[in-house]
Amino acid sequence: MRKLLLGLSLFTVITTLSACMLGVNDDELSVTVYSERHYDTDQALYDAFYEETNIKVNIVSAGADELINRLDSEGEDTQADLLMIADAGRLYRAKDLELLQTVESDELNANIPQNYRDVDGMWYGLTKRARILVYHPERVEVDELSTYEALTEEAFNNRVVTRTSGNIYNQSLMASFVAIMGEEGARDFASGLVNNFARTPQGNDRDQAKAVMEGIADVAIMNTYYMGRMLNSTDPYEREVAETLRVFFPNQETTGTHVNISAAGVTRHAKNKDAAVQLLEFLSSEQAQESFANANYEYPVNEAVALNPLLESWGDFKAQDIQLNALGEYAYQAAIIMDEEGWE
Amino acid sequence: MCDYMFNKIKHHINVFSVTSILAAFFIVLPLFNILLELFTAPSSAWLHIREHLLAGYVINTIILIVAVGVFSGIIGTFSAYVVTRFEFKGRKVLSWFLILPLAMPSYIAAYVYADMTSYTGTFSRFMRSLHIPLSIDIMSMPGVIFIFVLTLYPYVYLMVKGALSKQSASFIENARLLGASKVRILVTVVLPLLRPAMIAGMLLVVLETLNDYGVVAYFNIRVFSFAIFDAWFRLGDIVSAIRLSAILMIIVFAVVFIERMIRGKRRYTIHIKTKPIERVYLKGYKKIVLPAILWVIMAFAFFVPVAQLLWYATKTYPLLFDLNFIYLVINSLSVALTATFLIVFIALMLANFNRGRQSSFKKSLLKITNLGYAIPGAVIAVAVLVFFIDADTTFYSIYHWFNEDSPRLLMTSSLLMLIFAYVLRFMAIGYNSIEASYDKIGEKFTEAAYLLKTSKLKTLLSIDLPLIKSGLISAAIIVFIDVIKELPLTLILRPTNYETLASQVYKFAREEMLQEAAIPSLVMISLSSLAIYIFTHRKKKGVVKHVR
């Protein structure tokens, strides 16, 4: 009994110590990225970056909110050089918390259209995604669909699903409506939409597609890349869902489809600023963009890069013409409106 | 009189009291730190919450805990009763199988069932293949109740089973001699005697339910733990989050208070030798039906989700041999073992401190150290993080003196913070089990040893520990399993890039990569199941049994 205890204690101490030391960095030039993304294909890019520049890339991955909170509490002592997360609203928040710093780079300006860069150069978009309508062709004629607002009409009663208001993508969607339609308009949209919900919001974006497939609803509001993921899923049934359903880009005749981004910014207290900027430039370059965006079936932000066949098949579309900062500016208001109109 | 006070204080200073006071101090400090935030003026976010959301949160939370409490009470008591009172084929195996759902973290069960009942999931496809138009919407209040009841009923089961096996047959035999029918005996003798155990088990279930975040977030169920994260992340208002935590804590204390009231005063233990209940062989239809019900419970609570996970694992098993995965397991194990040792040690000190004459000081101190279990993981995370950053900043000059290159946030970036949080949160579990064991043996052996010129520490080692060994091991096992399964604290407080099984599962599940989540999930479930197996198959030394 004693021996067992002793052995166990020894094991614990050794493994704890070794676990502590596992994160130790060497003295090589490196960039530490606090990243929400973690796709296997990214590693190839970082390796290529290392080949070119001899700069090692350390990825710390966690949820976006977690990363922001962590960065915030670490303050000056942070090891992070780059913050890479999705959703312009969140980036606005990171900026607001003074977690990022201004970067000036001709290359970045050249690679990335102005709409998808922060006004003050604190973050740079790397990929785009649109929040579109997904519908079942046997129950919905494509002529029936036009705008987001149209979904609030009588005709769509009990036929619409989307995720909860707590999800950042819906929050940003609403924020964009506040920016474009004003608070009144956004409020009308929210209450009308809630009225037409086929069920109380639940599940993730893929679940919305599945609900449409199942017949619970006819139209879902979701992100483009989930369709890409489902089409390439290892689960044949998911593929079936994605192959059956169709996508529609709303508001083409009016204000444009809602587009959001994933982006990266150099942290305020970065210890390796130059290296971080270099990595950013690399990721925005033609060389890296295709692989980077394709990893998640997203649109590359660099317009010189060819789209992958799937996105190509969906064709060009008109995006909302707003400064993406608005998604952050009106985020709180959007959240309040959704709560007040009963969007759960 | 001055001398007397000095004497009295000197008398009370020993290794137990010092450790206990230090432990309580460190536990209270971070909580106190953030409670100060409560005295700031309410923000507009809070007013918004109060007007539109708060009522919903309270109602939903109460519905959830009442339903989960009641149903887990029923299932736990029913299964414990059948397994202890009756004899039937497969009873022995079932008696420890029924504990296994504890090895399944609620959030894993949630993800698996959500997947199975989704359009492309196993269950839906199965129904479609049978042309039965039945689909289950699990992401609802009934669904979440289902998940919690199935993964948490073992707490009640364990408590009731423990109480039943010690319940003297003489009570039942007496009642029979007095002409009472079996049902009447059950209702008027057995169940009332079981009430404390039932209530204690239900309390644990309720506390676990209130703490969960993974399940309610995924199913979009608007309860308090959900509210706290929502206020913190969606509305960006940490002060509102703290306010909500305070309300949640009030609910929890109310629940705990009610439990104490019902349980009554329990310092008194019976040391007479009790005659264990003799099992009755089941006959007729009962022979089939009763065990069948138990097996069905087992299936839904454990076998079905595990089978689904195994199926996914066959597609992603190469992950097992990945070096990263090995690190993952080592990380989880080392942290869990360290936390377990610490908790058991401090719990021992606390339990010893609690013996002897009761005083309000002792009672308050113990309440403080056991506070952690009632506080939602999210709040503990914030409190501990802020506390450690403050501490590091204060002590930086000392670090610097020792080592010029010392990082500023020395403790914060280490495992120390996470382990501290685990100790804060799980102290109560370790303590309760150890205290119960001490309660069973009473004080006489320890006092006899003192009078035989043995120091307090030596007595602890040579007399107390052997006598409470099984309680100690149970405490260690339950704490270990809980640490391995723990999610919110782990996510927020781990050192950068330090992945554990729980954090990895969460990551995959969130990304809807359920197939990849299968392997780490199964490892967690296996480790916990192994611990449960050890827990239930320990050889009981004949001698120790007679302490009761």
Next chain:
Amino acid sequence: MYVRIEDLVFSYTPKTPVISHISLAVEEGEIIAILGSSGSGKSTLLRLLSGLEMPNQGNIIVNEETLCSNQVFIDAEKRHVGMVFQDYALFPHMSIEKNVGFGLKKMQKQARDKRIHEMLELVNMTDRKRSYPHELSGGQQQRIALARALAPSPNILLLDEPFSNLDADLKMKIRHELKAIIKMANMTSIFVTHDYDDAIDIADRIIYLEEGKIVHEERVDSKRKTIQH
């Protein structure tokens, strides 16, 4: 006086004193019975003597050593006081031999074994050296508890309701045996009981305790009759 208790007071709250200004003196080798009903404070008195509780005020002096006073409080571990508990408290996970030798840690093995044997002889249980407590009867357990308490040669022996767990017909026999053993060891003893027959059969002096105060004292003569003190 071998044992001096002076003005002992003990209470949980100021209003309800459990022991209220008790003073008592015991000669070496004397056997004292403290007689009282439950709630009289008799068990508390023993606990105070043993050092398991600390009095609010008062002195306890044994064999010229101050165990407790306003300046001094010696812990139970250091008091050289032996005690036999009401339910014997024999360590269930240790053999009889280990139990009896438990208080003899400081001795060398040889000396310790010798002493254990001596004690077992004294209580007539040498043949059960290797048994475990749960294998013994109530009366046997009591004898071992006695042996264990006496082994470290304490200054005084305290016994808490030593006969309450025994059957009536055994009691008589065991009372006599107990008295013989104690007298043989010349052990100053104080035992606590609610049974008058116990007291009169064994004690040299009976102290009556009621509500924490001594209300009466009697000497017992050789014919087992009491003489007013």
